[in-house]
């Protein structure tokens with residue numbers, strides 16, 4: 188089996204298709220899973236920034252794939268289903284620059 192990718196947009200399954208879990212769970216219902224991959228706290232310990240993505244999993248949080256009975260195999264979905272609609276790369280870059288990302292990367296010390 189090729190490596191599964193997170194499904195961000197839920198496709199409409201056809202009659203001959205059903206959900207398959209990467210770990211073999213029986214999937215009756217999909218679950219929206221929130222995966223936090225970056226957090227930033229201020230000096231007081233308050234969470235000031237959190238980057239997360241939400242994608243669909245089985246009820247136990249495993250990645251999903253679509254099994255097609257006609258193909259007798261897992262099928263690759265259209266690219267749009269693997270794209271997070273809330274996390275466009277340009278927004279991420281803008282946020283990175285706004286938070287002084289490049290200054291930190293380049294080691295600038297403004298006014299110090």
Ligand SMILES: [Zn+2]
Pocket residue numbers: 208209210211212245246247248249
């Ligand atoms: Zn599972």
